[in-house]
Amino acid sequence: MKGFVMLALAIICEIFGTTMLKLADGFTNLLPSVGVIIGFILAFYFLGLSLKSIPLSLGYGIWAGAGTALTTLIGVIIWREPFNTITFISLFAIILGVILLNSSSAPINEKEPSNV
Template identity: 40%
Template sequence: MGYALLAAAIAAEVAGTTAMKYSEGFSKLWPSLITVVGYALAFTLLAQTLKTLSIGTAYAIWAGIGTAAVAAIGMLFMGEPAGLLKITGIALVIAGVVVLNLGGAH
């Protein structure tokens, strides 16, 4: 159950961050509302996740996968450059999350 909640928290955070890009500095109503709701939901779900998962593991997964997903969305859908160093960085973030999990995720 903890990992399902964590996946939902990540999805909400990614949706909120993506909407923030479209809010144009919170000057557009709907993307701004999606941002606020996305982050509120993300933190609520993350808090629930911490009832069953260790904080270090949960936060590393949440932040790492969220960062990698937002970077990928930027490259795939928003015209951001997709250079070798950026892709390597994303791979290293994901590798770090995997290593943390192998080290004893609960």
């Protein structure tokens, strides 16, 4: 459970850092530029902590997928970036990919071979 809390913090920090990246305007605005650095340092720190108890493929997949999807939504809401059918299908594909990756990481309940 702690791993997923750390992963959630990593996602929040990554979204913050990426949002600040837009506001930094090519690193010409000081405060947003500092926000980028702090956001990404914390994102990787928390991601690293989460990977102590979550498999790499699952943790990174969720981090990257959720970060991409939520950052896209922030772009649509805050900066009025276009949201159309392709955007919707792309977000759906990201979410579906994370769900499938998560289900592929679940242990398979196999029956013990019988000794006949």
